[in-house]
Every structure is written in structure tokens, then in C-alpha cells.
Amino acid sequence: MATRLPGTVTPPAATAPETALPAARVRGLVKDFGERRVLHGIDLDIRRGEFVALLGRSGSGKSTLLRALAGLDGETAGELTVPGAVAVAFQEPRLVPWKRVLANLTLGLRQANPKEAARAALAEVGLSDRADAWPLTLSGGEAQRASLARALVREPDLLLLDEPFSALDALTRITIHNLVLELWARHRPGVLLVTHDVDEALLLADRALVLADGRIARELRIELPRPRRREHPEFLALRASLLAELGVTPEGTT
Ligand SMILES: Nc1ncnc2c1ncn2[C@@H]1O[C@H](COP(=O)(O)OP(=O)(O)OP(=O)(O)O)[C@@H](O)[C@H]1O
Numbered sequence: 586m587a588t589r590l591p592g593t594v595t596p597p598a599a600t601a602p603e604t605a606l607p608a609a610r611v612r613g614l615v616k617d618f619g620e621r622r623v624l625h626g627i628d629l630d631i632r633r634g635e636f637v638a639l640l641g642r643s644g645s646g647k648s649t650l651l652r653a654l655a656g657l658d659g660e661t662a663g664e665l666t667v668p669g670a671v672a673v674a675f676q677e678p679r680l681v682p683w684k685r686v687l688a689n690l691t692l693g694l695r696q697a698n699p700k701e702a703a704r705a706a707l708a709e710v711g712l713s714d715r716a717d718a719w720p721l722t723l724s725g726g727e728a729q730r731a732s733l734a735r736a737l738v739r740e741p742d743l744l745l746l747d748e749p750f751s752a753l754d755a756l757t758r759i760t761i762h763n764l765v766l767e768l769w770a771r772h773r774p775g776v777l778l779v780t781h782d783v784d785e786a787l788l789l790a791d792r793a794l795v796l797a798d799g800r801i802a803r804e805l806r807i808e809l810p811r812p813r814r815r816e817h818p819e820f821l822a823l824r825a826s827l828l829a830e831l832g833v834t835p836e837g838t839t
């Protein structure tokens with residue numbers, strides 16, 4: 586995979602047109618676990634081609650919302666419409682250890698030529714030479730790229746990412762940020778990225794949402810042109826604003 590300068594993100598121009606159909610539409614979404622209400626009536630629209638980051642303290646309901654969008658969590662109340670294909674990547678790459686990398690990508694894939702599609706996806710994430718490797722022999726960054734390729738090969742209209750970069754070292758994370766922006770610019774799915782990292786949200790997303798106690802407490806448009814720079818004054822202002830919303834002050838956590 587090509588090495589890029591740390592701190593820069595340079596997506597190529599978008600090629601696919603955005604359609605009028607949303608990637609996701611949620612109205613009044615409520616989720617209970619037994620007696621406990623975890624989501625208290627969420628309203629959310631994600632357009633195709635839009636990159637949305639979801640922040641919030643631990644336990645605020647981020648993964649629950651993502652899993653509801655993925656159709657993974659059983660009963661919910663309210664309206665939830667996801668018209669197109671969905672793919673998910675989690676914090677752990679969740680590759681099947683007894684299948685080689687290519688076979689992990691083709692698993693359950695309903696395409697005319699799954700192997701060809703999987704090879705193309707591996708090439709896109711710079712992993713062509715690891716197609717026949719066993720997942721346990723991959724580095725953390727390689728495994729996460731394989732996980733992204735497995736999501737990508739499903740040609741999702743909605744790509745759900747639950748802290749997929751949080752376990753990676755800082756340099757690998759920068760490389761993967763660049764890769765994700767490139768892939769997003771090329772394929773234009775709607776993206777919902779759950780992250781604890783305010784800078785990650787500001788580097789990648791068009792919009793940041795803060796979830797607090799199962800409600801969307803804040804929505805912030807990030808209109809900075811890409812590639813974005815952490816030292817840009819507006820970046821710093823947005824960071825301070827998001828950190829304050831998350832209850833993090835220069836003195837510590839409130
Ligand atoms: N299957 C479950 N059964 C019961 N309670 C659950 C279940 N899944 C999640 N919860 C609870 O719902 C709340 C929200 O959990 P969720 O995983 O959505 O939080 P999160 O915002 O993703 O947190 P983190 O940042 O730590 O990943 C938590 O209090 C959690 O304990």
C-alpha cells in the first residue's frame with residue numbers, strides 16, 4: 586500500500602452520483618433492553634454519499650443505534666428505513682480464522698463472480714498479496730483493511746463502522762483514514778462512523794452527532810474543505826465545541 590504523508594487526507598473527486606433515496610431514515614427510534622430504555626426516540630437521516638460521525642460517552646447507545654441500523658438487534662420501536670445494501674465493520678476485524686482472507690470476503694457473497702469481486706476489493710485496500718493468508722497471520726492494520734474490503738465488496742449503500750480504527754497505532758490509523766476517505770469518495774455510500782476520537786470525526790465526517798443518554802444531544806456540520814488540517818482555527822474551534830459537549834474540559838472530565 587502506498588505511503589502518504591501523515592496528517593493529510595486527500596480523497597479523489599467523487600465519481601458516482603448521489604441518489605435521492607436516503608441511505609437511512611430513522612424516526613422516533615426506541616430501544617429497550619428489558620426494563621431499561623437505551624434509545625429514547627432517535628431521529629436521523631443519512632444521505633447516500635454523506636459521511637456522519639457518531640460520538641458519545643461509553644454506554645450512551647452508539648453501538649445500539651448502529652446495530653439497529655444493521656438489523657442486528659431484534660425488536661425496536663419507531664420507524665427505521667434502510668432501503669439499500671448495508672455492510673458493517675467493527676472494532677475487531679471479526680475475520681473467520683479457519684478461512685483464508687479471500688474466502689472471508691466471498692463468504693455469503695451473492696455476486697455473479699464473487700472471487701473476482703473479492704480480489705478487486707482486496708486490491709483497493711492494498712492487500713492483493715495477502716489473499717491466501719490466514720487471518721491470524723495478518724497485522725492489526727492488515728486485518729482491519731481486510732475487514733473494510735469485506736464490507737466494500739458488498740457494495741453497501743450504507744456503511745456502518747463501529748470504532749474500527751480505535752485499536753490501531755497512530756501511524757496506521759492515519760493511513761487507514763486516508764484509505765477510508767478514498768474508498769468513500771470512490772463508492773459514495775452513506776457512512777455512519779462510531780468513534781470516541783473527536784479528531785477522527787473532524788478529519789473524516791461531513792456531520793458529527795453527539796449521543797447522550799440515548800438522545801441526539803448535538804449535531805454539528807463540518808464544512809471544512811478536505812484535506813483537513815488539525816491546526817486549522819476552525820478545526821480547533823469545532824474540537825473545543827465537541828469536547829465540551831462530551832464533558833471534556835482542559836481541566837479533565839466533568
Ligand atoms: N444486549 C444487551 N443487553 C442489555 N443491555 C445492553 C445490551 N447491549 C447494550 N446494552 C446496554 O445499553 C447501553 C448502551 O450500550 P452501547 O453498547 O450502545 O453503548 P456505546 O455508546 O456503544 O458504548 P461504548 O462507547 O462503550 O462502546 C449500555 O448501558 C449497555 O450496557
Ligand SMILES: [Mg+2]
Binds near residue numbers: 647648
Ligand atoms: Mg459501542
